Amino acid sequence: MGGGAREVAGYLAALAGWVAGLAAAVLPQWRQSSYAGDAIITAVGLHEGLWMSCAAQSTGQVQCRLHDSLLSLEGLPMSAALQVTAFGFALLSTLFLLLATCTDCWMVNADDSLEVSHKCRGLWRECVTNMQDGVRTCDQYDSILADHPVKIVVTRTLMITADLLAGLALATLVLGLDCITFLKEDPCVKLKMCYGAGVILCAGSILGLIGSVWYAVDVYVERAMLVSHNIFLGVHYDFGWSCWLGMAGSMGCFVASVLLTCCLYACTAPSSHCQLQRHPQPQGQTATRTATSKMYAMDSRV
Incomplete structure (x- = not known):
């Protein structure tokens, strides 16, 4: 097989893979189940995909529903x-x-250009590796405070x-x-x-x-x-x-x-979102405060 034939074969294989991947991402047949019920007339086939869920009835009618949100799929928040x-x-x-x-x-x-040694310099020491025998020698820096x-x-x-x-x-x-x-x-x-x-x-x-x-x-x-x-x-x-x-x-x-x-x-x-909310008070405390406020109001009138 010549070079041109190999290029065409590679192109066709890449095109087929791209089409197959695109079809797999779009089609809803990622998970399927069926429900027959009491009669074969009421049989329903359920299909769930990445973007929608479909229900196919035995009469040939197919109904699909898109997922509510791309960010809130069922199963994992x-x-x-x-x-x-x-x-x-x-x-x-x-x-x-x-x-x-x-x-x-x-x-x-x-x-x-000679490629005799390979030198690396870091934050703590400098190392030299001999390319012929693979021996590595490192030179530690004097001191951290130097x-x-x-x-x-x-x-x-x-x-x-x-x-x-x-x-x-x-x-x-x-x-x-x-x-x-x-x-x-x-x-x-x-x-x-x-x-x-x-x-x-x-x-x-x-x-x-x-x-x-x-x-x-x-x-x-x-x-x-x-x-x-x-x-x-x-x-x-x-x-x-x-x-x-x-x-x-x-x-x-x-x-x-x-x-x-x-x-x-x-x-x-x-x-x-953890907004600050007032905690509800018990009913008894609320009634007591209400009665106390009424008493203060009566005293102020007198």
């Missing part, structure tokens, strides 16, 4: 689904931030603070999930805990993103200055995967914060 999704984003993003802070590949050599470049100090501070905030938000979010029995009798407090976790995640994401972008911009400026002055030091550094992990973790925390604040507020019923 949208608020619980948002909480679980935000928890997944927060957990994965927190792991990314921790890995970015602990690993040592924020800058890598990009222009080593004089370091500004980008090292600022990135360390911002990333550690972002890690602490993300961990605190993750713990708060775990206690605020609807599937956790903690404070099950007080859903208002659990909802506020989810909102608070979203705000903390937003703060952590901003700090983590500032730290990662600060380091990346400093690397770019350093590289641009060397190129503009025609200075060749043997090794030019580029962004490492630890820097990308920090950016990805920060963006993931921001997405989780949006889900826990804006989206969760929009998908929660207005009656459960």
